Amino acid sequence: MKHIKTVWYWWWGWNPTHMETMLERMEAAGWKLFQVDFFGIRFRFTRGKEETVRYSVDYQPEIEEDYLSIFEEDGWQMKWSGGGGWYLWRKPYTTQKPEIFTENSSLIERNNRLLKLLTPLFYMLLFIFVILLIAGYEKFQWLIWVYVILIGLYVYMLTQLRKYNQKLKSEIRE
Incomplete structure (x- = not known):
């Protein structure tokens, strides 16, 4: 074994x-x-x-x-x-499952810390993408497609983070 x-x-x-x-x-x-x-x-x-x-x-x-x-x-x-x-x-633990985040507001704070990291990186990706487009599509075709995929991934991540925060905020209001 x-x-x-x-x-x-x-x-x-x-x-x-x-x-x-x-x-x-x-x-x-x-x-x-x-x-x-x-x-x-x-x-x-x-x-x-x-x-x-x-x-x-x-x-x-x-x-x-x-x-x-x-x-x-x-x-x-x-x-x-x-x-x-x-x-x-x-x-x-033995009986009650311990939690680090005891309130939704602390989870929202954690997600906001992530947003503060990801948002500037997203804008940097967009900036480089625009430069690649201006430089000429023929020369960097493969790299442009890599950036399209990365930008799509970042859009997905940022959207999911915001949606999750909205869900947590609505649970706080209830």
Whole structure:
């Protein structure tokens, strides 16, 4: 029987719930997370005992001095930090599932931090795309198509982040 398992899992920053659930199921099946790649899409597990664990993702491009200690004092273990401000936290529990984000407003703040990162990058992509178009379509045809795909991906990400924030805001109002 294998003692190490590798799982590739693509997840979206505005809604990491699916990835968190996958990690929690792996722990429940006795697979302990021991390594995450820099981009947070390759997860490596080792065989261990089954445990009920909560995983939670946070995005903090600039952490304050007490950020790590606040989580650690509350029993959270940092399993990964990478990809420009992403943090993956783990906390075992027995009865009530712990949450890092206890209010929708804190999730909205996390998503707004993502928007502050992605929006300028989107405008930079658009600027480079326009320069490529002006320079001549024939010379850079393949690169223009790459930028079309990237711009489409960014539009999708920004739209999803805003839609998710609207959903969270409407839940607050109810």
